[in-house]
Amino acid sequence: MHTRMPKFGTANVGHLAPLLESADAQRPLPDLNLPATRDVKSDGWKMVGAQGFSCIKCHTFGRFQATGVQSIDLQIMTRRLREDWFRTYAMNPQAYRPGTRMPSAWPNESARQLPGYRFRGYRLTDDQRPTFLYEVDGFRIEDFPNPVEEGIHVFLSRRLTIRGGDKSKTLYYRAGTGAISKIGDNEFQIGEIRSTITGAPAVIHNNQLLVPITAGTTEILQTYHWP
Numbered sequence: 001m002h003t004r005m006p007k008f009g010t011a012n013v014g015h016l017a018p019l020l021e022s023a024d025a026q027r028p029l030p031d032l033n034l035p036a037t038r039d040v041k042s043d044g045w046k047m048v049g050a051q052g053f054s055c056i057k058c059h060t061f062g063r064f065q066a067t068g069v070q071s072i073d074l075q076i077m078t079r080r081l082r083e084d085w086f087r088t089y090a091m092n093p094q095a096y097r098p099g100t101r102m103p104s105a106w107p108n109e110s111a112r113q114l115p116g117y118r119f120r121g122y123r124l125t126d127d128q129r130p131t132f133l134y135e136v137d138g139f140r141i142e143d144f145p146n147p148v149e150e151g152i153h154v155f156l157s158r159r160l161t162i163r164g165g166d167k168s169k170t171l172y173y174r175a176g177t178g179a180i181s182k183i184g185d186n187e188f189q190i191g192e193i194r195s196t197i198t199g200a201p202a203v204i205h206n207n208q209l210l211v212p213i214t215a216g217t218t219e220i221l222q223t224y225h226w227p
Protein backbone atom coordinates (compact mmCIF):
# COMPACT_ATOMS: atom_id res chain seq x y z
CA MET A 1 0.00 0.00 0.00
CA HIS A 2 1.51 3.33 -1.04
CA THR A 3 -0.61 5.92 0.72
CA ARG A 4 0.82 9.38 1.09
CA MET A 5 -0.49 11.79 3.69
CA PRO A 6 -1.07 15.02 1.71
CA LYS A 7 0.32 18.33 2.91
CA PHE A 8 -2.49 20.80 3.56
CA GLY A 9 -0.35 23.80 4.52
CA THR A 10 -0.59 26.08 7.56
CA ALA A 11 -2.58 28.69 5.64
CA ASN A 12 -5.39 26.19 5.00
CA VAL A 13 -5.58 24.19 8.23
CA GLY A 14 -3.34 26.01 10.77
CA HIS A 15 -6.35 27.47 12.59
CA LEU A 16 -7.65 23.95 13.32
CA ALA A 17 -4.93 23.19 15.89
CA PRO A 18 -6.27 25.38 18.73
CA LEU A 19 -9.85 24.34 17.87
CA LEU A 20 -8.97 20.65 18.12
CA GLU A 21 -7.16 21.32 21.35
CA SER A 22 -10.19 22.99 22.95
CA ALA A 23 -12.58 20.31 21.61
CA ASP A 24 -10.36 17.64 23.22
CA ALA A 25 -9.91 19.50 26.53
CA GLN A 26 -8.74 17.28 29.39
CA ARG A 27 -9.70 17.37 33.01
CA PRO A 28 -6.89 19.14 34.87
CA LEU A 29 -4.72 16.55 36.62
CA PRO A 30 -2.97 17.02 39.95
CA ASP A 31 0.64 18.11 39.68
CA LEU A 32 2.92 15.12 40.25
CA ASN A 33 5.72 17.38 41.37
CA LEU A 34 8.52 15.06 40.33
CA PRO A 35 12.01 16.46 40.64
CA ALA A 36 13.92 16.24 37.34
CA THR A 37 16.74 14.16 38.72
CA ARG A 38 18.71 11.35 37.11
CA ASP A 39 16.63 8.88 39.17
CA VAL A 40 13.41 9.97 37.48
CA LYS A 41 15.02 9.38 34.08
CA SER A 42 16.43 5.98 34.95
CA ASP A 43 13.14 4.96 36.59
CA GLY A 44 11.40 6.02 33.36
CA TRP A 45 13.78 3.83 31.30
CA LYS A 46 13.03 0.95 33.63
CA MET A 47 9.26 1.44 33.41
CA VAL A 48 9.12 1.47 29.60
CA GLY A 49 11.61 -1.41 29.36
CA ALA A 50 11.33 -5.20 29.31
CA GLN A 51 11.49 -5.38 33.13
CA GLY A 52 8.63 -2.89 33.42
CA PHE A 53 5.55 -2.30 31.26
CA SER A 54 7.36 -3.43 28.08
CA CYS A 55 6.25 -0.37 26.08
CA ILE A 56 9.36 -0.93 23.91
CA LYS A 57 7.90 -4.18 22.58
CA CYS A 58 5.55 -2.10 20.44
CA HIS A 59 7.07 1.38 20.45
CA THR A 60 10.38 2.23 18.87
CA PHE A 61 12.62 3.98 21.39
CA GLY A 62 14.98 6.28 19.51
CA ARG A 63 17.50 4.02 17.79
CA PHE A 64 15.99 0.89 19.36
CA GLN A 65 13.52 -0.74 17.00
CA ALA A 66 10.33 -2.21 18.54
CA THR A 67 10.38 -6.01 18.50
CA GLY A 68 6.61 -6.60 18.05
CA VAL A 69 3.90 -4.28 16.70
CA GLN A 70 5.67 -1.26 15.20
CA SER A 71 4.21 1.84 16.78
CA ILE A 72 5.08 5.52 17.25
CA ASP A 73 8.54 6.33 18.66
CA LEU A 74 8.31 6.90 22.43
CA GLN A 75 11.08 9.50 22.29
CA ILE A 76 9.24 11.90 19.98
CA MET A 77 5.98 11.73 21.96
CA THR A 78 7.09 14.52 24.26
CA ARG A 79 7.22 16.82 21.20
CA ARG A 80 3.82 15.81 19.89
CA LEU A 81 1.73 15.20 22.97
CA ARG A 82 0.62 17.31 25.89
CA GLU A 83 1.30 15.89 29.32
CA ASP A 84 -2.35 15.91 30.47
CA TRP A 85 -3.45 14.14 27.28
CA PHE A 86 -0.70 11.54 27.66
CA ARG A 87 -1.69 10.79 31.25
CA THR A 88 -5.41 10.46 30.52
CA TYR A 89 -4.64 8.34 27.44
CA ALA A 90 -2.26 5.98 29.27
CA MET A 91 -4.93 5.29 31.90
CA ASN A 92 -7.37 3.95 29.33
CA PRO A 93 -6.40 3.88 25.62
CA GLN A 94 -9.60 1.95 24.79
CA ALA A 95 -11.65 5.04 25.60
CA TYR A 96 -9.86 6.88 22.75
CA ARG A 97 -9.86 4.12 20.22
CA PRO A 98 -11.94 1.01 20.99
CA GLY A 99 -10.15 -2.10 19.80
CA THR A 100 -6.70 -0.50 19.82
CA ARG A 101 -3.77 -2.84 20.52
CA MET A 102 -2.37 -0.27 22.91
CA PRO A 103 -2.90 -1.87 26.36
CA SER A 104 -3.74 -0.09 29.57
CA ALA A 105 -0.84 -0.30 32.00
CA TRP A 106 -3.00 0.53 34.98
CA PRO A 107 -5.92 -1.40 36.40
CA ASN A 108 -9.13 0.30 35.29
CA GLU A 109 -11.28 -1.57 37.74
CA SER A 110 -11.29 -0.60 41.37
CA ALA A 111 -10.42 -3.27 43.97
CA ARG A 112 -13.79 -2.39 45.49
CA GLN A 113 -15.46 -4.22 42.60
CA LEU A 114 -13.79 -7.55 43.44
CA PRO A 115 -16.18 -10.26 44.59
CA GLY A 116 -15.94 -11.04 48.32
CA TYR A 117 -14.19 -7.73 49.00
CA ARG A 118 -15.57 -4.87 51.11
CA PHE A 119 -13.84 -1.61 51.78
CA ARG A 120 -14.41 -0.38 55.35
CA GLY A 121 -12.69 3.00 55.20
CA TYR A 122 -9.45 4.00 56.83
CA ARG A 123 -8.00 5.45 59.98
CA LEU A 124 -5.22 8.05 60.19
CA THR A 125 -2.32 8.28 62.64
CA ASP A 126 -1.59 11.73 64.13
CA ASP A 127 0.87 12.34 61.30
CA GLN A 128 -1.72 11.38 58.65
CA ARG A 129 -0.54 7.82 57.82
CA PRO A 130 -3.48 5.64 56.76
CA THR A 131 -4.44 2.20 58.02
CA PHE A 132 -6.79 0.66 55.47
CA LEU A 133 -9.71 -1.37 56.73
CA TYR A 134 -11.34 -4.00 54.55
CA GLU A 135 -12.93 -7.42 54.50
CA VAL A 136 -12.02 -10.34 52.25
CA ASP A 137 -14.19 -13.48 52.31
CA GLY A 138 -15.33 -12.75 55.85
CA PHE A 139 -11.82 -11.99 57.23
CA ARG A 140 -11.50 -8.44 58.68
CA ILE A 141 -8.20 -6.81 57.78
CA GLU A 142 -6.30 -3.78 59.03
CA ASP A 143 -3.47 -2.89 56.68
CA PHE A 144 -0.84 -0.38 57.72
CA PRO A 145 1.94 0.36 55.20
CA ASN A 146 4.58 2.56 56.73
CA PRO A 147 7.98 3.94 55.66
CA VAL A 148 10.57 3.46 58.40
CA GLU A 149 13.85 5.29 58.90
CA GLU A 150 16.53 3.54 60.95
CA GLY A 151 19.76 5.51 60.96
CA ILE A 152 20.81 5.78 57.32
CA HIS A 153 18.51 2.91 56.29
CA VAL A 154 15.04 3.52 54.97
CA PHE A 155 12.68 0.65 54.39
CA LEU A 156 9.00 -0.06 54.06
CA SER A 157 7.00 -2.08 56.54
CA ARG A 158 3.46 -3.40 56.25
CA ARG A 159 1.49 -4.65 59.22
CA LEU A 160 -1.56 -6.73 58.50
CA THR A 161 -3.89 -7.61 61.35
CA ILE A 162 -6.42 -10.21 60.28
CA ARG A 163 -9.37 -11.17 62.42
CA GLY A 164 -12.39 -13.40 62.18
CA GLY A 165 -12.88 -15.65 59.20
CA ASP A 166 -14.57 -18.93 58.68
CA LYS A 167 -13.03 -22.14 60.11
CA SER A 168 -13.55 -23.94 56.80
CA LYS A 169 -11.65 -21.31 54.80
CA THR A 170 -7.98 -20.47 54.33
CA LEU A 171 -7.04 -17.03 53.14
CA TYR A 172 -3.71 -16.63 51.34
CA TYR A 173 -1.74 -13.43 51.69
CA ARG A 174 0.44 -13.09 48.59
CA ALA A 175 3.58 -11.47 49.96
CA GLY A 176 5.52 -11.42 46.70
CA THR A 177 5.71 -12.69 43.12
CA GLY A 178 8.57 -13.42 40.71
CA ALA A 179 11.96 -14.97 41.41
CA ILE A 180 11.84 -15.81 45.14
CA SER A 181 14.37 -17.57 47.35
CA LYS A 182 14.57 -18.18 51.08
CA ILE A 183 17.68 -16.55 52.56
CA GLY A 184 17.03 -16.79 56.28
CA ASP A 185 14.53 -17.98 58.88
CA ASN A 186 11.90 -15.41 58.05
CA GLU A 187 13.79 -13.77 55.22
CA PHE A 188 13.27 -13.90 51.47
CA GLN A 189 14.82 -12.44 48.34
CA ILE A 190 12.04 -11.29 45.98
CA GLY A 191 13.78 -10.06 42.84
CA GLU A 192 15.87 -7.10 44.00
CA ILE A 193 13.95 -6.76 47.24
CA ARG A 194 14.88 -8.41 50.53
CA SER A 195 11.84 -9.01 52.66
CA THR A 196 11.20 -10.37 56.15
CA ILE A 197 7.91 -11.87 57.20
CA THR A 198 7.03 -12.52 60.82
CA GLY A 199 3.80 -13.52 62.53
CA ALA A 200 2.95 -16.48 60.30
CA PRO A 201 5.02 -18.87 58.14
CA ALA A 202 5.38 -18.04 54.45
CA VAL A 203 5.81 -20.64 51.70
CA ILE A 204 7.16 -20.38 48.17
CA HIS A 205 4.76 -21.82 45.62
CA ASN A 206 4.96 -21.38 41.81
CA ASN A 207 6.90 -18.09 41.90
CA GLN A 208 4.65 -16.74 44.62
CA LEU A 209 5.34 -16.16 48.29
CA LEU A 210 2.19 -17.12 50.17
CA VAL A 211 1.16 -16.84 53.80
CA PRO A 212 -1.80 -19.12 54.61
CA ILE A 213 -4.18 -17.59 57.15
CA THR A 214 -6.88 -19.44 59.04
CA ALA A 215 -9.72 -18.18 61.26
CA GLY A 216 -8.72 -16.31 64.43
CA THR A 217 -6.37 -13.39 64.88
CA THR A 218 -3.10 -13.18 62.93
CA GLU A 219 -0.68 -10.29 62.86
CA ILE A 220 1.79 -10.31 59.99
CA LEU A 221 4.65 -7.87 59.74
CA GLN A 222 6.42 -7.69 56.40
CA THR A 223 9.41 -5.45 55.69
CA TYR A 224 10.82 -4.50 52.30
CA HIS A 225 14.46 -3.51 51.88
CA TRP A 226 15.89 -2.59 48.52
CA PRO A 227 19.52 -2.13 47.44
Ligand code: HEC
Pocket residue numbers: 048053054055056057058059069071072077080081086089090097100101102103105
Ligand atom coordinates in the same frame (compact mmCIF):
# COMPACT_ATOMS: atom_id res chain seq x y z
C1 HEC B 1 0.97 -4.35 22.61
C2 HEC B 1 1.63 -3.22 21.98
C3 HEC B 1 1.78 -1.92 22.78
C4 HEC B 1 2.34 -1.76 24.02
C5 HEC B 1 2.93 -2.83 24.96
C6 HEC B 1 2.29 -0.33 24.29
N1 HEC B 1 1.73 0.34 23.25
FE1 HEC B 1 1.39 2.36 23.15
N2 HEC B 1 0.48 2.10 21.34
C7 HEC B 1 0.38 0.90 20.65
C8 HEC B 1 -0.32 1.13 19.38
C9 HEC B 1 -0.62 0.07 18.33
C10 HEC B 1 -0.63 2.53 19.37
C11 HEC B 1 -1.40 3.29 18.28
C12 HEC B 1 -2.79 3.46 18.84
C13 HEC B 1 -3.89 3.31 17.85
O1 HEC B 1 -4.02 4.17 17.01
O2 HEC B 1 -4.63 2.32 17.96
C14 HEC B 1 -0.12 3.10 20.61
C15 HEC B 1 -0.25 4.44 20.97
C16 HEC B 1 0.35 5.01 22.09
C17 HEC B 1 0.26 6.43 22.42
C18 HEC B 1 -0.44 7.50 21.61
C19 HEC B 1 0.65 8.05 20.74
C20 HEC B 1 0.36 9.20 19.85
O3 HEC B 1 1.34 9.86 19.55
O4 HEC B 1 -0.80 9.40 19.46
C21 HEC B 1 0.97 6.60 23.57
C22 HEC B 1 1.18 7.90 24.33
C23 HEC B 1 1.50 5.30 23.97
N3 HEC B 1 1.08 4.35 23.03
C24 HEC B 1 2.29 5.08 25.08
C25 HEC B 1 2.64 3.82 25.54
C26 HEC B 1 3.31 3.58 26.80
C27 HEC B 1 3.80 4.67 27.76
C28 HEC B 1 3.41 2.22 26.93
C29 HEC B 1 3.95 1.45 28.12
C30 HEC B 1 3.33 1.77 29.39
C31 HEC B 1 2.82 1.61 25.71
N4 HEC B 1 2.37 2.62 24.91
C32 HEC B 1 2.76 0.24 25.47
C33 HEC B 1 0.83 -0.34 21.07
C34 HEC B 1 1.40 -0.60 22.30
